[in-house]
Amino acid sequence: MKHRLHFALFLKLCSVFAASIREGLRQALRVISLSVLLLTSLSVSAQAATDPFVNLLNANSQAAPVTQLLDGKVISTDISAADDEKIEKRLTQIYQEIDTFKALKVSVKNAIVTITGELNSTTDAVRALQYARQIEGVIGINNKITINRSVGRRLVSTWNRITGIIKDGIGSLPVLLIAVLVFSGFWWLGRWLSKRQSFYRHLSDNYFISSLIGQFVNILVIGTGFLVALIILDATSLVKTILGAVGIVGLAISFAVRDTVENYIASILLSIRNPFSMHDLVKIDAQEGRVASLNSRATMLLAADGSYIRIPNSTVFKAIIINYSCNPKRRFSFDLSIDNDQNVRVAQALANKGMEATEGVLDDPKPNVLIQDLIEEKVVLRLQGWVDQEKHSLGKVRSQAIREVKRLFDEAGIFSIEPAINADPPLQEDLEHLKLNDISPEQKVLAEQVNNEENLLSPKAPKEF
Incomplete structure (x- = not known):
């Protein structure tokens, strides 16, 4: 049954992850489409604005006779019929060497080139005009080229191109x-x-x-x-x-996938800085538990009640982190209220004796018993002690200290009023067990976990604290 629940949970996580990936790809395709459309429109508009021949050819399938003067050309005053004939002859020779342009006719008068004929595509027309522009002595072009829109010729031309591509590919x-x-x-x-x-x-x-x-x-x-x-x-x-x-x-x-990228980068920074290690008891914002793992997406905490808390790494990186395990010595405290008529010095001495007699309470730093407050007819005492977390459970030592102090108070006839249990930080362990050298339940669960290669926490890496 347990395996079935795990498998069902795994399938649910896979479906959620797949849904997020699909949504991310859908958003990415939208952005890519808009980017391509924008780039295409910009390139087309730029070409139309800078190339007058494209404007002429795109105006109609059959361009009107428009004379285009070439910018930057020096117009000579000595233009003869021989020069016109020389330009016409040279341009005709070029067109005759190219199968696509053999149907074009060229005439030149006063260095103005007139090109007539029919071509199969606008691209060919642009090439033909470009050849004419490069002839020395040409100062203008009269474009009378028409584009053939015949379906049959287009199909033949397309088929010839496809067969040419296939032959080139085979070669x-x-x-x-x-x-x-x-x-x-x-x-x-x-x-x-x-x-x-x-x-x-x-x-x-x-x-x-x-x-x-x-x-x-x-x-x-x-x-x-x-x-x-x-x-x-x-x-x-x-x-x-x-x-x-x-x-x-x-x-x-x-x-x-901005959130995913942000979590991934945060995981890199967290694995380098190492603000906590495996099994450390930490508090990240309002969430508290022992560190179970750190992967490329989230940090997993195991709470005292056995539940897992998954926190995105971007949140962890920006959060206030309290690491209770960084220092093996940790302080606990609790409050006891006694009647105002009781001898406060005697109560402090007994409480201090009870703290020192409790197994697990450190001698250095020494335990303290302070007068915390005076409220109406009672005196509030705050008892503080230190525990080595590597050897003893803080919650269980604290529990035993409360029992020991209460026993001494009962023997001395000092009665506590409304014993308040105010710990800092809040109690995490079960106070019913008497063995003080036992580890907490969540530590047992963590100890039984199999090491996962995806865990990014390294015990050999330098710690941030």
């Missing part, structure tokens, strides 16, 4: 295979190096830091392999594009 298969093999080798090497935790433990005793170093080495080796594969494929120009895309995707994901 590049040996090189592609070598690139894949090289990348696979680097991938395997990175995975193998990342698992050499025994080596990384020499660099850092902290499991989380050594694991982080292994992951960094893995990413570095895989990235090197990817770059080598691109060099083999002669596609290094894609590196900038890929890095830009990775940056945008990383930014979008970081916004979508």
Whole structure:
């Protein structure tokens, strides 16, 4: 039955985690879509604003005869028909060498080039105009190129391009295979190096830091392999594009899973600073318990009643932490009220004697019995003592001290009024047991836990306190 409950709890946690991941990815896809749309609109608007030929060609599928003067061209006053003929001849020769532009006709008058004909795409038209711009002596272009919108010709052109790509791909298969093999080798090497935790433990005793170093080495080796594969494929120009895309995707994901990233970074800082160790009794904001584990997402506390408290690491990092186990010596206190007619000095002496006679109360620092307050017809005494937490349970020593002092008061005829149990910090252990060298129940549970590799707390790492 216990295993079934654990399995059901595990399935529930998996479903909650999967739901959070789905929501994060959904948010990331929204941000990525908006980013791509924004970048596309900016690039298109920038191109339309800076390239007059795109504006001319996009105005209509059949552009109106528009003469575009070229900026920066020096217009000579000595223009002859021979110069026009020379420009026309040279541009025609260029167009005849390119199959796509063979249907174009060129005429030149007074260094103004007129281009007529039909092309299959706007891209081809832009290229044709660009060739004309680069001819020496040309001061303007009269664009009369029309774009063919015929479905049949478009299909034929598309099919020719697809077959060309397939042929190129088949011809590049040996090189592609070598690139894949090289990348696979680097991938395997990175995975193998990342698992050499025994080596990384020499660099850092902290499991989380050594694991982080292994992951960094893995990413570095895989990235090197990817770059080598691109060099083999002669596609290094894609590196900038890929890095830009990775940056945008990383930014979008970081916004979508901001809390997860914040917890992960906080776990790194906590594992380095080590404000507490395993089994330490701590108080984090209003939550109190013994430290069970620290993973990449949360810190687990085991409360005195056996329940587990899960606190996100980002909250732990920013919270006020009280570590009761950092100093093995810990003070306990409790209040006793006696009648105003009783001898206060005698009551203090008996209380001090009872504290010193209690097993587990330290002689150094010595126990104290102070007059805390005078309220109506009673005197409030505050009794304070110190316990070595590594040898005795604070709650049980305190319980025995109360019994011992009460016994001495009863024998001396000193009666307490409304005995108030005001501990600082609040009582955590069961006061019914008499064995003072016994560990608390939650310590037993922690001692029975199997060490988990995901626990980021390292006993060898330097402590913050």
